[in-house]
Amino acid sequence: MEHIISVLVENKFGVLSRVAGLFSGRGFNIESLSVAPSLDPSTSMMTIVTSGEDRIIEQIVKQLNKLIDVIKVVDLNESEFVERETALIKVHTKPEDRAEALRIADIFRASVIDSTPTTYTIEVTGDINKIEAIINLLQPLGIKELVRTGRVAIAREPIRPAVAQPKRVVKD
């Protein structure tokens, strides 16, 4: 099953390769990984999308925790979360397709951020289903280039004061 794991790490040289090396060395999947400084600039937040049986996910979480540069690991699938991804899509547009491209963008509340007589560059943000849907629709027009940020996700704040929830323990 797919899991989204948030990993708070030290913002220093070599940390990305330690995390990537852990995944490759132990044969764990990475579907996507995004990383950027967090609120405290001495740390970065990584969002890793991975998949595997429960036992594998448990190992991934534990192995990440074991890395000395990792401060906190949260398997977001343990609770509710929201996720977003941004894609930049450069589509070929023949004159007769230009209106269609704009209509598709409009449906997905995407915006055109660059335009030439033969292309549009469309920016779209949403969950993975939305991104994939717009790509599918634009495909027949001819996608010239596609860049995706990878997914980022954040836990939903519980509406009621949290009752002690069984969460995968962070840092044993």
Next chain:
Amino acid sequence: MKLTGAEIFVESLKREGVKTIFALPGGVVLKIFDVLHQQKDVEVILTRHEQGAGHMAEGYAKATGKAGVALVTSGPGMSNVVTALVDAYMDSVPLVCFSGQVSTSLIGNDAFQEADNIGLSRPCTKYNFLVKDVNDLAVTIKEAFYIATTGRPGPVLVDIPKDVSMGKADFKYPGSVSIRGYNPTYEGNKWQIKQAAEAIMKSRKPVLYVGGGVIFSGASEELIELAEMMNIPVDMTLMALGAFPGEHPLSMGMMGMHGTYWSNMAVHYSDLVIAVGARFDDRVTGKVAEFCPHAKVIHIDIDPTSIRKNVNVDIPIVGDCKRVLQELNQILRATVNGEHKELRKPWWDQINEWKQAHPLTYEQDPNGPIKPQHLIKRLFELTKDRDPIVSTDVGQHQMWAAQYFKLAKPRRWLTSGGLGTMGFGFPAAMGAQAAFRDRLVLCIAGDGSVQMNTQELATAVVHKLPVKVVIVSNRFHGMVRQWQDLFYEGRYASSYLDVVPDFVKLAEAYGAVGLRATKVSEIDDVIREALAVNKPVFVDVPVDQYENCYPMIPAGGCNHEMILADPPELKKKQAASAKVVGEDKDTVLTA
């Protein structure tokens, strides 16, 4: 007053209480060697190869429990020490390895003898540091020792560029460090410990399955108390030998691929496996899906990733083995009564039956070739009063040593378990000897393995490390030959050693002592002679070339399905091939 990076390095080692380091110089670390040369507190043992330095540091660490320290130069110095780092990482050996690096301004330029030391060591260290500023050097060294020796121990690399060792900074050694991403758990969860105690009280067929973690955590006393109080048999992994006294009536000896019949049968038929400081390695579990199929599993380990990595665990306890066992014993002490002894009588009857059915055996014809098992047994009997430290290489001789050398105490056993590194034994023994100058340190070596580090004879002679190396000479990569016998129809592809040096002359060439026993009747005298000299000794003992090591669980097999002796069809093949490969048998040995 400002100190140079090199001076800070040496001062920091002193603050860490380091007495001995194993090292080999090169351009970028010359400043450090220059400072080391002008002081007396830290002894520098110059090795002849960086792999030797690494294994010596490992031997030192395993025997003392303190971090072993190696110092190597950039590029090839670093790449040569990698094997020892991988070995230490697999076997959780606390090691701090310092590597030289080209100056910071040159890093990334493919400078002379530049290598990406951080990249090379990343997958085989617990952590590694590149020191970019001399002001960070002292705190980095403090952190390196802290990480190497706490939690689950392991190797740490500190990469020091040349300009950092030449640069100057104020020296202040930190009293303590805290690293926000690193907080090992020492105390076990109380509720889980209580569950474990209850399971132990109830069990009819318990087995303790103990690993090297017991030794690192210094939990032998607690282990003995637990086993004795609850009358539980103790199976040891290769790494745990010595954690529980080998001749204790509750000792089951080694378990796993070449473990005793009864130890493997016991785990297989047990109803409660209590794993302490062990990691369910495939050499122990065999076919993992069928490992201890009837048992509830308690797993005590300081490393959360070890738990449920390979097998399902019913009662996981993350914590330091010593502390967890202390708490467990405390609960059990309060509840124990005579009943459990009675409860477990049928279990012990069964175990004793297994013991009698298939003891460890070999047949030594007094006039025939020396059996390797007999050699090791005699070595054990003749030295056990001196409480020796014993190292091994890797192969059949290692497994026989594990079976026949029944160590009484922890930190006496130096062997490469997880990685199985040939060439480990001799330098590891030297490392232990450097820590304990007055103790008896033995190395049980293979004639294949020992050749991977014989250059260290020079180091042993120069630094007066009188280790006694007994070479079990079968002129084969014996363990490889055994697999070829059993699984490749006796085709000895690259397992025969056409040329083996005359180990007696080799030792003498370096100024060490060489001895040889060729007959059963000579063994005792030669061993006594070796023990009597205060110099490094190579004792070459040609043994029966075709002896195989049993019991054996074929890789991926089930623990209760052991091969106990050579299959009958094998005997013939051996005899036939002996003529062919054995033709020049005597040329080297008697030369």
